[in-house]
Each structure stands twice: as structure tokens, then as C-alpha cells.
Amino acid sequence: MTRRLLEIRTYRLKPGTLEAFHEAMHARAVPMLRARGMDVVSYGRSDHEEESYHLVRAYASREALEAEQSAFYGSTEWREGPRAALVDRIETYLNTLLWASGEAVDSMRALNAPD
Template sequence: MNRLLEIRTYRLKPGTLEAFDKAMQERAVPMLRSKGMDVVTYGKSDHEEATYHLVRAYDSREALEAEQAAFYGSSEWRDGPRSALVDRIETYLNTLLWVSQEAADSMRTLNDRHTEDK
């Protein structure tokens, strides 16, 4: 089975990386996972201090759009971690690409700092 990866990269405002990472780890990613989203990996960039990534996998483009519309339209998100994250983002870029399930699992394993709860 193939998976549609959404690779979201963030350029953060200066001095906000640690607070952004904490909000992702403690609030946003657990909420995403509780809603059934497949968070493959997320975290600080290894090469640049003000960048961050979030990679999610979906069954299709339609699934991506439906899951994200439900999540980002929810009061739980809007009244929850939204401002702790959005207020710290300077810019972001999304890239979509198809990969095999094995490739998604490999990405998950190779970048396991923030993958499955251990």
C-alpha cells in the first residue's frame, strides 16, 4: 500500500524554537495522534536552528483534506495549542509525495526522536 506524505517545513521566528518544540511535543502531536492522524516524524532540523518539520502520512489526497479540515476546524485545536504554534511561525511550506508503506516506516524508524510513544 502506498502512502501520501505531507512534509511540512517551518521557518520559525528568532528565539522561538524551544517553545515551539515543547508545544509540538506536549500538545499538538498528541492531539493529532488522538484524532487518528499518522504522524511519521517531527522535530528540529539538524542543519539549521530556526527550522522544524512535521511529516504525516495519508491514504489519499481526499483523506488528507478531510482529516485536516476536521482537525484544524475544531475548537479543540483553535482553543488549544494553535496560538502557541502559529504565533511562532515565520513561514512554512508543504510538499506532497507518494511513497511506499515501507518508505514511510523507514522514515519513522530513522527519525525516531519524536515518532511513536515509547
């Protein structure tokens, strides 16, 4: 059975910033992540709470997560690109790491497509 390490990142956004955050994530950040080879499983608004958002990514291992994120978040493309449009709108965030089967990751991807 193939297994993947899921990083589930939830954001609490500053009031009134959800639409602009989603636009920056959808139009700029997610395409950049995917162009760098990161597996973005799901992202989008929360179904139950105003001003909350999620980003779920899958990795082969903890080492892969650390290497891919270090390369991405240290890049000029990120720092001079959508970073400010996202970071300036975040009040707080929380990361959780969980192992899941490849099938579970695929199901999560299919059932949680962004708006």
C-alpha cells in the same frame, strides 16, 4: 505494494522560539493529532539550520488528507488549544506532497524519532 501520501511540512520559526515551539508540538499538538487518528510519521528540529522544524504525516489519499486536516484544524480543541502557541512562532512554512511506499514511511518513522 501499499502506498501512502506524505505531507512534508517545513517551518521557518521566528528567532528564539524553537524550544517553545517544540514543547508545544511535542506535548500538545502531536498527541492531539494522533488522538484524532492522524499518522504522524516524524516531527522535530532540523539537523542543519537554526530555527527550522518539520512535521511529516502520512495519508491514504489526497481526499483523506483534506478531510482529516479540515476536521482537525476546524475543531475547537485545536483553536482553543495549542494553535496560538505554534502559529505565533512561525515565520513561514512550506508543504510538499509525495507518494511513498508503506515500507519507506516506516523507515522514515524509525530513522527520524523526535528528540
